Amino acid sequence: MTRRREHDRMQLIIEALGKPQGDLAVRDLIAAFGTAPAEIAAYRIGEPVVLSQHLRFGSGGEIVLHDDAVFAVILHLTPTSFAPRGLDVAEWIPGIGNSATFADFRASFDVPWRFAEGDRYFVLEAAYLRPEFVKYGGRRAGDLQRVAFTVDDPKDTCRPAHDGCPVCRELIAHAEDGLFDLDGTIHRLVHGLEAGVLTSKDGPVPLADLRPLHASALLERVESQVTCTACGRVACLTLYRDSSPTFSHHPLDAALRRPHEAIPPVERWGDAARIAAAREAMRYVDHEPGSWFLVEQHGDLYLDSRYTISSILDDSCLIRLDDAERRQYREAGRDTLTELARRIDSTGPHREESPFHLRNLRRYPDDGKDYTTELRAAIADHTWLARQKQAAAQHARAASAAEG
Incomplete structure (x- = not known):
């Protein structure tokens, strides 16, 4: 394969990002990965719901769609359930082989790089490239596990692989009519904290105070945050004074940057028991x-x-x-x-x-x-x-x- 064709394949990935599944660029990428997915996984994420679909190919390629638009493309180098051998990354990224280190990526991509969740990633003109190594790896040949191309900055968005986190998938409750069940969701979050599958440290508002603070109408928005021990994402349940609640997942750094108003004195919003507890x-x-x-x-x-x-x-x-x-x-x-x-x-x-x-x-x-x-x-x-x-x-x- 010539270097020109390698460049064309990487450009094909970049051109597919952000496009709907029926777009010509996406269809070309699907054909390059092997025409028919070996495995398809679908998840419902957050509130309002984002429909996540993962098209996984026997070649080792994976296309991740959020609400029918390509959110990420992942090149798996090591064997997976759907790709027994993994792919040859040299056929997709010029100058990069399966034994590439971070130094090799840095030499091939003379562009800025940044940190996100312990990984380093590169800022391309129309995409973000994130080489994913074994934990604490990147210096030795063989550390490279996969390469992800994303349409959004990894600093601000979660890893596509975490869409299917089994803990997070059970956090949101829905009523019989399919609508978001706020009380049921809060109950599941509390249960998750008690079970130890979620943690909550130094968050903006404790779950127990979320409803009373919201009912007081003293704040524009009130938010509780919990961290999943399985995938590390921060789940943010937000109640607004004048709009419907939302439930979203964020990396830790992005969660820390979310707006947070100072909490008024408990005497202004708490009941007698909460005020007494605060005094104690x-x-x-x-x-x-x-x-x-x-x-x-x-x-x-x-x-x-x-x-x-x-x-x-x-x-x-x-x-x-x-x-x-x-x-x-x-x-x-x-x-x-x-x-x-x-x-x-x-x-x-x-x-x-x-x-x-x-x-x-x-x-x-x-x-x-x-x-x-x-x-x-x-x-x-x-x-x-x-x-x-x-x-x-x-x-x-x-x-x-x-x-x-």
Whole structure:
């Protein structure tokens, strides 16, 4: 096969992206992959529903359609259930063989590359090219597993292979008439958290607060986020003041960049039980970005301070302020907490000789109390906003580097 024909085949993939299944470019790609799919899988994704169809060919090619438009094309190099041998990628991508490393891709594609979900990908003129290696691979021959071409930026969209995640497929409930069942969906999300197939950390709104906050009409939109332990996608259930709810999946970085309004005081939207629970719980008081958080509960003040263990590892130490530390804080203000955080860091609370070792409530909680979970809930809104800003800054730096 000549280099010109190799280029034509890759161009055929790019020209098919975004086109409906009946388009000539898509029909040509189907013919190049082998005319008839060896396997077809179909999934319903999110709310409003996106119909996902995966056409898988015995040659090792796969065409992914979302609502009848080509969303992605995947070249499988290793054996799969539908392609016992995998394909020869050299027949599709000029200069790239099945033993290619990331350095080989970089040499062949003199275009910007970026990070998404632990992978590096290339920004082409009309598509995105994502070589997928074994985990932590890409340096050795044989690491390359598949190559995906997508119409959307991988930074902002989930892997096509995750459309059929068995955990995520069971999260959305529908009524007998086929319409979206909000209460049933919330119940399934709660069950998933209890079963451990979903996780929820530092999200914008806890599931238990989603309905009451929405009913208060204090916010334009209210969103809860949970992460699937099987595929790693973040599922976002969003309620709007003036429109229907939505349910969507996003990579972590994209989920962090979603808009989030500050949550009003619980007294403005919670019932008596929720208000009472908030009064009993830890509450945020103050923080120094990247250094410490101060929270309060039942009149006690707690300082959660970051400290360094090594050049690549750090941790947090949570202490209850003693009488002297409380008096210093009242008299001299937050600077005393910054100084206390420096002392905690310099003594290394992970070491037994540190005066803060036994005071660390994360390691030695009173009566088995889960201080870490209570602290996370108290500072969730602030850590979420910080992570949003960090993600936005990283996205801006990546875009700037790609352009320049």
